[in-house]
Amino acid sequence: VETYLLSVGTALPGPALDNTALAALFQVGDAWEEWVNRFIGTRTRHLSVDLDSGEVTAWLADLGTEAGGRALTAAALDPAEVDLIILATSSPDQLMPATVNVIADRLGIDGVPTFQLQSGCSGAVQALDVARQMLLTGRHHRALVIGGDVTAKQYDLTVDPARIPQADMVNAVLFGDGAGAAVLSTAPRAGSPVVREVRVRLAGRGRAPGHQVDWFGVADRASGRPGTSEDYHAVEALVPVLAGELLKELLADLDWKAADLDYLLPPQLSGRMTAEIVRSLAVPDTVEVSCVRDTGNTGNALPFFQLERLLPAMTPGQRAVAVAIESSKWIKSGFAVEQPTR
Amino acid sequence: VETYLLSVGTALPGPALDNTALAALFQVGDAWEEWVNRFIGTRTRHLSVDLDSGEVTAWLADLGTEAGGRALTAAALDPAEVDLIILATSSPDQLMPATVNVIADRLGIDGVPTFQLQSGCSGAVQALDVARQMLLTGRHHRALVIGGDVTAKQYDLTVDPARIPQADMVNAVLFGDGAGAAVLSTAPRAGSPVVREVRVRLAGRGRAPGHQVDWFGVADRASGRPGTSEDYHAVEALVPVLAGELLKELLADLDWKAADLDYLLPPQLSGRMTAEIVRSLAVPDTVEVSCVRDTGNTGNALPFFQLERLLPAMTPGQRAVAVAIESSKWIKSGFAVEQPTR
Numbered sequence: 001v002e003t004y005l006l007s008v009g010t011a012l013p014g015p016a017l018d019n020t021a022l023a024a025l026f027q028v029g030d031a032w033e034e035w036v037n038r039f040i041g042t043r044t045r046h047l048s049v050d051l052d053s054g055e056v057t058a059w060l061a062d063l064g065t066e067a068g069g070r071a072l073t074a075a076a077l078d079p080a081e082v083d084l085i086i087l088a089t090s091s092p093d094q095l096m097p098a099t100v101n102v103i104a105d106r107l108g109i110d111g112v113p114t115f116q117l118q119s120g121c122s123g124a125v126q127a128l129d130v131a132r133q134m135l136l137t138g139r140h141h142r143a144l145v146i147g148g149d150v151t152a153k154q155y156d157l158t159v160d161p162a163r164i165p166q167a168d169m170v171n172a173v174l175f176g177d178g179a180g181a182a183v184l185s186t187a188p189r190a191g192s193p194v195v196r197e198v199r200v201r202l203a204g205r206g207r208a209p210g211h212q213v214d215w216f217g218v219a220d221r222a223s224g225r226p227g228t229s230e231d232y233h234a235v236e237a238l239v240p241v242l243a244g245e246l247l248k249e250l251l252a253d254l255d256w257k258a259a260d261l262d263y264l265l266p267p268q269l270s271g272r273m274t275a276e277i278v279r280s281l282a283v284p285d286t287v288e289v290s291c292v293r294d295t296g297n298t299g300n301a302l303p304f305f306q307l308e309r310l311l312p313a314m315t316p317g318q319r320a321v322a323v324a325i326e327s328s329k330w331i332k333s334g335f336a337v338e339q340p341t342r
Numbered sequence: 343v344e345t346y347l348l349s350v351g352t353a354l355p356g357p358a359l360d361n362t363a364l365a366a367l368f369q370v371g372d373a374w375e376e377w378v379n380r381f382i383g384t385r386t387r388h389l390s391v392d393l394d395s396g397e398v399t400a401w402l403a404d405l406g407t408e409a410g411g412r413a414l415t416a417a418a419l420d421p422a423e424v425d426l427i428i429l430a431t432s433s434p435d436q437l438m439p440a441t442v443n444v445i446a447d448r449l450g451i452d453g454v455p456t457f458q459l460q461s462g463c464s465g466a467v468q469a470l471d472v473a474r475q476m477l478l479t480g481r482h483h484r485a486l487v488i489g490g491d492v493t494a495k496q497y498d499l500t501v502d503p504a505r506i507p508q509a510d511m512v513n514a515v516l517f518g519d520g521a522g523a524a525v526l527s528t529a530p531r532a533g534s535p536v537v538r539e540v541r542v543r544l545a546g547r548g549r550a551p552g553h554q555v556d557w558f559g560v561a562d563r564a565s566g567r568p569g570t571s572e573d574y575h576a577v578e579a580l581v582p583v584l585a586g587e588l589l590k591e592l593l594a595d596l597d598w599k600a601a602d603l604d605y606l607l608p609p610q611l612s613g614r615m616t617a618e619i620v621r622s623l624a625v626p627d628t629v630e631v632s633c634v635r636d637t638g639n640t641g642n643a644l645p646f647f648q649l650e651r652l653l654p655a656m657t658p659g660q661r662a663v664a665v666a667i668e669s670s671k672w673i674k675s676g677f678a679v680e681q682p683t684r
Contacts, residue, residue, distance in 0.1 A: 049561075085544075096432050096555040097671035098460045101546050105671065110547035114673070115468060116460040118440045126457060130472060137478045153559025202427075204443050205452035213438040217495025219396075221563035329439030329447065331456070 003132045004192040005337055006077070006183040008308045009070025012295065013058035013150070013177050016044040017051070025051055026169050027161040036173050041271020045176030045296030049152035056152045059093045063179035064103040064148050067304070071181035072107070077142060079108040082183075084143040086115045086131050088123030088300045090213055090328075091149045103146065113140075120211065121267070122200060122326035123147050123300035124180070125333035129198040131184050141186045147300035148179030154213070154227045171228060174270055176296030180304020193314055193337040197253050200333040203242055210234045210327030230327075235269065239325045240280045243267055246323050246332040247281055254336055256319065261286045263313070265306040265322035268292035281323075287313070289320070303335075314339040345474045346534040347679055348419070348525040350650045351412025354637065355400035355492070355519050358386040359393075367393055368511050369503040378515050383613020387518030387638030391494035398494045401435045405521035406445040406490050409646070413523035414449070419484060421450040424525075426485040428457045428473050430465030430642045432555055432670075433491045445488065455482075462553065463609070464542060464668035465489050465642035466522070467675035471540040473526050483528045489642035490521030496555070496569045513570060516612055518638030522646020535656055535679040539595050542675040545584055552576045552669030572669075577611065581667045582622045585609055588665050588674040589623055596678055598661065603628045605655070607648040607664035610634035623665075629655070631662070645677075656681040 019042075023033040037043065048058040064087060072079060087100035098116040113134075117126050124147035131143040155172075184195065210231045216223070243266070251258060264286040266278050271293045278288050291305040298305065303322055310320055316339050323334040361384075365375040379385065390400040406429060414421060429442035440458040455476075459468050466489035473485040497514075526537065554571045585608070593600060606628040608620050613635045620630050633647040640647065645664055652662055658681050665676040 054561075090438050092460055094554055094556050095460065096462050096553055097546070097551045098462075101544055101671035101673070104544055105546050105548065108547070110545065111543055113468075113471065113542040114544045115472065118434055118437065118458040118460050120438050120440075126455075129455065130457065130476075133479050133481065134472075134475050137475050139475065153557075153561050156560045200455040201453055202443055202446055202456045203452065204439070204447050205450070206447070209439045211438055212436055214436050215495075215557040215559065216563045217557065218498045218569035219391075219495050221558045227560035329443035331443070 001136050001138060001186050003135045003184050003186060003195045004188055005195055006185050006189055006192050007071050007074035008180065008182045008304055008311055009067045009074055010180040010304055010308050011063045011066035011178060012046040013048040013063060014046050017047055018044050022172055025161065026164060039272060040173055041293060042173055042296050043293045046178060048150040048177040049155050051157065054157040058150060060089055060091060060099050060148050060150045061093050061102040063150065064099065064146050065106040067148065067179040067181040068103060068107055068144055068146050071144065071183050075183040077183055081142050082109050082144045083112050084131060084134055084140040085109055085112060086127045086143065086145050088117040088119045088127040088147040089149055090118065090120045090299055091151060092116065119300060120326040120328045121299055122324050122331040122333035124303040125198060125324050125335055126200050128195065128335055129200050132195055132198050135184060135186050143184045144181060145184060146179060146181040147304055149299035149301060150177045151175055167230065174297050176298050178295060178298040178301040180301040182304060182307060193339045196336045196338050197250060198335040199246065199250050199253060200331065203332050204329035207330050209329050210238065235327045238330065239267060239269060239327060240277050242325045242330065242332040243277050243323045244281060246334045247321065250321055250334045250336060258283050260319055261321055262318040263287050263289050263310055263320035265289045265303065265310065265320060267323055267325045268297055268302050317341045343478050343480060343528050345477045345526050345528060345537045346530055347537055348527050348531055348534050349413050349416035350522065350524045350646055350653055351409045351416055352522040352646055352650050353405040353408035353520060354388040355390040355405060356388050359389055360386050364514055367503065368506060381614060382515055383635060384515055384638050385635050388520060390492040390519040391497050393499065396499040400492060402431055402433060402441045402490050402492045403435050403444040405492065406441065406488050407448040409490065409521040409523040410445060410449055410486055410488050413486065413525050417525040419525055423484050424451050424486045425454050426473060426476055426482040427451055427454060428469045428485065428487050430459040430461045430469040430489040431491055432460065432462045432641055433493060461642060462668040462670045463641055464666050464673040464675035466645040467540060467666050467677055468542050470537065470677055471542050474537055474540050477526060477528050485526045486523060487526060488521060488523040489646055491641035491643060492519045493517055509572065516639050518640050520637060520640040520643040522643040524646060524649060535681045538678045538680050539592060540677040541588065541592050541595060542673065545674050546671035549672050551671050552580065577669045580672065581609060581611060581669060582619050584667045584672065584674040585619050585665045586623060588676045589663065592663055592676045592678060600625050602661055603663055604660040605629050605631050605652055605662035607631045607645065607652065607662060609665055609667045610639055610644050659683045
């Protein structure tokens with residue numbers, strides 16, 4: 001049994017928001033914008049909240065349904081043919097019901113196993129991993145895999161711009177909202193690449209978290225603690241190392257050599273960090289497939305945006321690897337796809 | 343390949359809290375307590391929050407580590423031998439990092455795939471399902487499966503007891519905190535039952551959620567909306583129906599007859615509801631394995647408490663089925679274990 005990647009669909013909320021718009025929101029000037037362009041290298045992102053009105057313009061269920069529907073349409077698959085659905089996210093709309101089940105209902109999918117993974121930047125890879133293993137046992141045949149994140153609940157727009165901490169401004173630059181989806185099938189289809197391997201490994205032992213996202217219940221919502229915190233020094237230091245380890249392990253799993261690769265889908269933390277990681281991975285003669293300058297880091301959605309750019313480009317016999325590093329508690333992950341020779 | 347259930351471990355926070363203590367907290371009298379005893383039938387539960395001080399006495403990571411450690415000890419397994427870890431919960435300590443990775447770190451597990459399922463009363467079954475499928479592909483050999491829930495974040499103890507809505511009082515009666523864990527292995531061990539089948543099916547199409555648990559971000563924490571809501575009329579009406587459907591489907595999967603069963607692990611909503619469901623399932627000559635009168639509904643932990651009671655009782659050739667119904671967006675789930683004949 002092989003798992004074929006039949007299609008990809010994505011969804012982004014609202015219009016592209018550029019650094020000029022963020023500079024205006026934060027009431028900072030051209031120098032800040034220039035700094036973002038130069039030292040972060042992320043130019044636009046899309047947000048699920050309207051920054052003027054504070055209104056939520058898209059929930060995860062909205063974006064997930066849109067992306068999932070597009071992937072099904074692109075695969076010419078009826079929702080009733082899907083026999084497994086998996087969503088990965090760090091930002092579910094509610095804790096219960098799991099958002100995957102709301103999306104399933106809207107897409108007209110029922111009577112199948114559904115799973116929702118609580119995950120960060122390795123989430124799309126985790127969801128591909130679970131789906132692929134379940135196809136490989138032969139129990140399932142057509143899986144809809146979705147990843148997405150929406151940060152609307154973490155944007156407190158009532159705060160005086162002068163009091164927004166620098167860290168929150170950096171987060172607003174780095175992260176974007178969106179969802180992506182893919183259809184995996186055990187039945188080959190002309191032009192569809194095979195998912196040759198998926199690898200997910202915790203690398204967190206004894207390491208403090210690099211990225212934390214909190215939530216509040218009714219008991220602690222009055223607390224003033226922040227919703228998110230990051231250790232960007234640790235991220236800058238560790239992500240390239242883990243990316244290098246994972247790429248090596250993945251190639252060893254596959255018995256592939258770096259020289260066999262045609263495409264590289266690198267981690268997408270920011271434009272600049274991505275460029276640095278691509279340099280450090282030193283995979284010669286591969287085409288880089290990146291989206292972060294346009295979308296920002298969309299977390300669980302991001303590899304789907306990369307796959308959306310990859311799929312039309314692949315020709316028979318070509319190989320691609322993707323690497324995603326989650327800085328929460330440090331997870332290294334990646335996958336490999338190959339377009340069969342005719 | 344078969345998947346063997348080597349061991350179970352559980353953890354409960356604090357002392358057992360009886361209905362007299364809840365009646366005192368809510369400043370209601372003997373009549374209320376008598377009503378709970380008679381019409382709900384749940385006598386005690388354990389909570390991860392001290393009701394006097396409001397202090398959180400246990401986080402999910404604490405209980406999950408305790409239960410997981412006990413399951414490993416009972417299986418005489420070193421943490422380094424675990425090659426897969428899966429946690430199911432509706433109440434993660436944070437959104438990121440996923441609590442499963444904190445537990446892994448504390449147990450000394452690293453370098454393996456980790457998954458955290460966002461789920462309710464079907465979560466333990468979902469986690470068993472994912473683990474079993476991953477063992478069946480041959481990629482993994484020893485999985486630690488954990489389920490747990492802690493409700494501390496949803497207990498607002500600053501509220502005037504006279505103003506606590508009736509629904510919140512009912513929730514406090516019905517739900518308890520706890521964690522459970524099991525070790526699954528592809529290597530047979532004397533006295534360990536085989537997990538013959540795991541079945542999870544969404545049954546939510548067109549149905550409104552029966553149970554919702556919300557969370558707040560920094561943007562909406564000032565909102566006055568409640569943290570949880572339930573539709574107990576829908577739960578009472580639908581859970582027995584879905585339990586009956588699932589049991590029938592599970593037996594058909596296995597080609598077993600109801601008369602072949604020795605033990606029944608029924609859904610554990612409350613003492614009274616459980617008794618009604620057992621009657622409606624009409625499985626003759628089975629021993630009921632329940633824990634809800636002592637623990638309350640511990641959500642993702644609950645089937646592990648049932649398994650903890652089941653395992654020492656099973657003798658060679660005996661069969662047991664468990665049924666768990668999640669009312670969030672309506673998921674029917676269950677599993678079957680069989681003690682091999684010598």
